[in-house]
Amino acid sequence: METLYAAVDLGGTKIAAALGNATGSLLHTETIPTPPGANPEQVLAAIGTLVDSLSARAGRRPTALGVGIPGLIDTRTGHVHFVPNLPTQWRGVPAGAFLEHSLRMPVRILNDARCATFGELLFGHGPEYPSFVLFTLGTGIGGGVVIxxxxxxxxxxAAGEIGHQTVQLDGPICGCGNPGCLEAIASGPAIARAAGFPDAESAASAARQGDHRAQRAFHTAATYLGIAAANLVTSLHPDAVLFTGGMAELVDLLLMPVRAAVSERVRMFPAQGVAVRRAAAGPNAGLLGALALNIAPTKLAL
Amino acid sequence: METLYAAVDLGGTKIAAALGNATGSLLHTETIPTPPGANPEQVLAAIGTLVDSLSARAGRRPTALGVGIPGLIDTRTGHVHFVPNLPTQWRGVPAGAFLEHSLRMPVRILNDARCATFGELLFGHGPEYPSFVLFTLGTGIGGGVVIxxxxxxxxxxAAGEIGHQTVQLDGPICGCGNPGCLEAIASGPAIARAAGFPDAESAASAARQGDHRAQRAFHTAATYLGIAAANLVTSLHPDAVLFTGGMAELVDLLLMPVRAAVSERVRMFPAQGVAVRRAAAGPNAGLLGALALNIAPTKLAL
Structure with missing residues (x-):
């Protein structure tokens, strides 16, 4: 019988969990709301219950669990250092040890954006590109770096926080506190605000129908996203720069201008060989990455 | 008898050569002017003659040669792809094979800024910092990335061209053709020009004596150098950001403001642990790196 792995993607609003196999097929999935106001022990207990419930559905237990958490994690020890979007204090919580104890299986924990990158590495375009940079474009901009x-x-x-590169001196203040981060200019909410629309989706429709303010908002976002991508290409000469998340679907408004920026701004070496394209792992990249943690742990640069 | 290695640092104006041992001691050194207008074969022949001359002085031959060249090199094959600062056409020159044939020893060739980084890796602060970024600050800004x-x-x-990160949209046009590169703002000549002085050294003296224009020039350079350094820290979370070259000595005018910028701009994780300091390998870093190519070739991510 094939080995089963458990994967959990913990978010501020929901917890997604899955069982999957070594080839990245998600066989059973379940999603619950993140218990509001819950303390870390309660959240971790809910994760344990989810894994138990999936095990019951599968009729057997997975061999190990991987968890993506939106914060700073010491992946070697499984200790949580900081989680900005969960209400209670997570600093110093030994989440890995807690889950290993309650589930009686090995547990690996990673930052969620790095988890998505790891999913792309194993089950997306990773096998084509030994070195790549992934941007996750959504309400925030995160990412990861594979070398x-x-x-x-x-x-x-925490390496790979490429949405928090300063791209504009004295630019808008980012959620992180730094002025001029890429995220403060090119995230979904930042584009929507600049375009005067409630969300990036309606701003995109408007831009495509000729709304000048929306077009300008996307042009600005694509310009700075292009600079950030070009700078990483110049610094690392990766094989690819990949984009995932809802905004990565906006090929005409974001991806094509970014591709042009990389080819125009990288002059020190021929960058035509660097692919600039959408990621392949899709919306489940985070879960796939959590799954992958116990399938290919040697691909983590611990 | 200890093993000897040969090292050559080919520049636009001079060729430096040395014999050294596995611990990075340069035992014999010799420097000649780069033959003006010489074709690649003549330059490579001059390198061969230098190595022969050093061998004669040492009374024996080195086991291998490492060469730093200011251009694009395929280090696997030893083929030169492009050398911007040497007069004649180097594209496609099999420099490695040529030197191996004439000297009858293994030869490895690398870009010169990467060579300096490799020197720092083996014989500078490298042993303290498993992952670091090196900026070479001089008439240009180059560097390297160690992971x-x-x-x-x-x-x-060509990875590590961190002086060609765009730090200012529509900034001054760089020598590479791209607007707003760090090099176009923070190189020695760029600072001197902005300060209204013939060179960065006199601009630095003037800034220290209260010249406002010179102070502003250094402030601008340090601001953008700080952004570039902070962005690499955010993206890679290295153990250190190191600075070498003449301008790296300007601790008060450049290094301290850059250190402050890294600690102010990196907000997504605690960056206090990231050292921001001068490199240790000094002006011979390039030669030491060329020497190191054959001492620790597994540290090259080929």
Whole structure:
């Protein structure tokens, strides 16, 4: 019987969980709302219950669990350092040990954007591109950096925060506090605000129908996203720059201008060989990455 | 008898050569002017003559040669792809094979800024910092990226061109053709021009004596250098950002403001642990790196 792995993607509003196999097929999935106001122990208990419930459906237990958490995690120890979007204090919570104890299986924990990158590495375009940079474009901009087939983590699985590169001196203040981050200019909400629309989707429709303000908002976002992508290409010469998340679907408004920016701004070496394209792993990249944590742990640069 | 290695640093105006041992001691050195207007074969022949001359002085031959060349090199094949600062056409020159044939020893060739980074990796602060970024600050701004003890190269030893990150949209046109590169704002000549002085050294003296225009020029350069450094920290979470070259000595005018910028702009994780300091390998970093090519070739991410 094939080995089963458990994967959990913990978010501020929902917790997605799945069982999957070593080839990245998600066999059983379940999603619950993140218990509002719950303390870390309660959230971790809910994760344990989810895994138990999926095991019951599958008729057997997975061999290990991988978890993506939107924060700073010491992946070696499984200790949580900081989670900005969950209400209660997570600093110092030994989440890995807690889950290993309650589920009696090995547990690996990683930052969620790095998890999505890891999913792309194993089950998306990763096999084509030994070195790549992934941008996750949505309400925030996150990402990850893969060098020679291994996901760069750093001590808190925080390497890859490429949405927090300063692209405009004295630009708009970002949620992180720094002025001029890419995220403060090119995230969905930032584009919507600049375009004067409630969300990026309606701003995109308007831009395509000729609304000048919406077009300008996307032009600005694409310009700075292009600079951020070109700078990473110049610094790392990866094989590809990939984009995922809802905004990555806006090929005409974002992806094509970014591709042009990379080819115009990278002059020190021929960058035509660097692919600039959508990621392949899709909306389940985070779960796939959590699954992958126990399938290919040597691809984590711990 | 200890093993000897040969090292050559080919520049637009001079060729430096040395013999050294596995611990990075340069035992014999010799420098000649780069033959003006010489074709690649003549320049390579001059390199061969230098190595022969050093061998004669040492009374024996080195086991291998490492060469730093200011251009795009396929380090796997030893083929030169492009050399901007040498007069004649180097494209496609099999420099490695040529030197291996004439000197009858293994030869490795690398871009010169990557060579300096490799020197720092083996014989500078590298042993303290498994992952670091090096800026070479001078008439241009180059550098290199080391991840987990290995120098990132990419297919043409061109990864690490961190001086050609765009830091200012529509900024001054860089020598590479792109507007707003860090090099176009923060290189020695760029600072001197902005300060109204013939060179960066006199601009630095003037800034220290209270010249407002010179102070502004350094402030601008340090601001953008700080952004570039902070962006690399945010993206890669290295253990250190190191600075070498003449301008790296300007601790008060450049290094301290850059250190402050990294700590102010990196908000997504605690960056206090990231060292921001001068490199240790000094002006011979390029030669030391060329020497190191044959001492620790596994540290090249080929």
């Amino acid at each position: 020679d087939g291994r996901l760069r983590l750093g001590p808190l699985s | 987990d003890g290995r120098l990132r190269l990419g297919p043409l030893s």
